[in-house]
Amino acid sequence: MEAFAGRYVLIDLVGTGGMGSVWRAWDLRRKGYVAAKVLGQHDAATLLRFVREQSLRIEHPHVVAPHGWAADDDKVVFAMDLVRGGSVATLLGDHGPLPASYVAVLVDQLLHGLSAVHAAGIVHRDLKPANLLLDATGTAHPRLRLSDFGIAGLLDEPRMTRHSTILGTPGYIAPEQMAGADPDPRQDLYTVGAVAAELLTGERPDIHGNLPAGGDDLLWDLIRLLTSADPANRPDSAAATGRLLAKTGLLPPAGVTPWTMAPDPPEVFDQLPPLPPAWTPAGPTPAAPPLTATPTPGPADASPPPTAARMPRATDAAPTPAATPTLRPADAAPPLTSGGAVLAAAGRRRPQASGVEGAGRMGPLAWVAVGSFGGAAVLLVAAVWLLLR
Known part of the structure; x- marks a missing residue:
């Protein structure tokens, strides 16, 4: 498991952006999943966009x-938060035009996000459905997340030239932005109006900024106000726009989802693919403990087999035989072998000389090792020998 720069483990590709590829990654420092935007073969312009975006906090x-x-x-x-529900552009592609109350909720959340951005002295300059991400909330209240600050402009930022390259997406750019005006929050508000019109109709503004025809209601009145050609006619802030939106009466109370009464309510699905086998929702799959080989016992570690009586080993000392009765020369027992085992001869009786000498001339031999059983075995062998005489 190799980590990029020792911190981010890139897991799988989840999308591509204007500056490079976007990956699901594991942050070793935060111990959680993140979205990692990777910028490869870059030139000075894209590197500047990267530096600008990653500097935002x-x-x-x-x-x-x-x-x-x-x-x-x-x-x-x-790296940034991993948002699982795709974008508003994805939702439009799946569902088509959205209910007015649903659009009002999305626009209200967008305006709250813009208020924080503008308060930080930043103008986004590239608002569009593809840059508005959604958490996977199903048919419940949507949760919008404003993203992609690659061409954001700073208020009161010194301009190197008065005719710099136009940045933004055609159809969503305010007229004065097209003319090269300095960054201004009202440029973002123009785009909010253009996006709201697209959400209601499913029709994208053309490259000249012409919006689809709207209805005759308070929400469309607000859209026309936001998309005025003269920025002086637009609301002066995102907060002021939010107050006008509230007057439309379209924002539902908390916990109320009026769009679910429609036959086909908008639904935000989890757009991320399943995790690869080596990963779980809690992180990487724990590594299996290494297998421990069972040691092979050596001679000193060998245990006797589980029998009632242990067989003798070569290292065992010969047992001390019990006392035996004194026999006459004619009644002497067979001799002991060098290993201490008594070897008994059995078979057909043959004529023989007296004494021990006759034991070596007896018939077929069946040798039985009995030495380890001590003096009792000696007596038994002696008794057998006497019966065979």
Whole structure:
């Protein structure tokens, strides 16, 4: 398991962005999953966008901003919260036009996020459905997260030239932004109106900024106000726009989801693929403990077999025989072998000389090792020998 720059383990590719690829990754420092945007073969412009985006440190429930970064060789990466429900663009593709109350909730959350961004002295300049991420909440209240600050502009930032390259996505850019005006929060508010119109109709603004025809209600009145060609006619802040949105009466009370009464309510699914086999929701799969080989016992460790009486070993000392009765020469027992075992001869009786000499001339032999049973075995052999005489 190799970690990028010693911190981020890239697991699987989940998307691509304007600056590079986006991966699901495991943050070894935070011990959690993150979205890691990886920038590869970069030029000065894309590197500047990367530096600008990763430098943002905005903590807000409706903003996804980088919280860490790393560099390794010719690649750089920054990490942010992993949002599982795809984007508003994904939702539009799955569902089509959204109910007005649902759109009002999304726009309200977007305005809250923009209030925090503008308060930090930043203008996003690239609001569009693909940059509005969603948590996977099903048919419950959606949760929008504003992301992708790659071309964000800073208020009161010195301009190197008055005719710099136009940054943004055609159709969502305010007219004065197209003309090269300095960053201004009202440019983002223009885009909020353009996005709201698309959510209601499912139609994207054309490259000239022409919006779809709207209805005659308070929400469309607000959209037309936001998309005024003259920025002076627009609300002066995201907070002021939020107050106007509240006056439409479309924002449902907390916990109420009026769109679920429709035959086909909007539903935000989990868009991430299943984790690879080596990963679990809690992190990497724990490694199996190494197998421990059972040691082979040596001669000194060998245990006797589980029998009632242990067989003698070569290292055992010969047992001390019990006392035996004194026999006459004619009644003497067969001799003892060098190993202490008494060897008894059995078979057909043959004519023989007296004494021990006759024992070596007896018929077929069946040798039985009995020495380890002590003096009782000696007596038994002697008795057999006497009967065979």
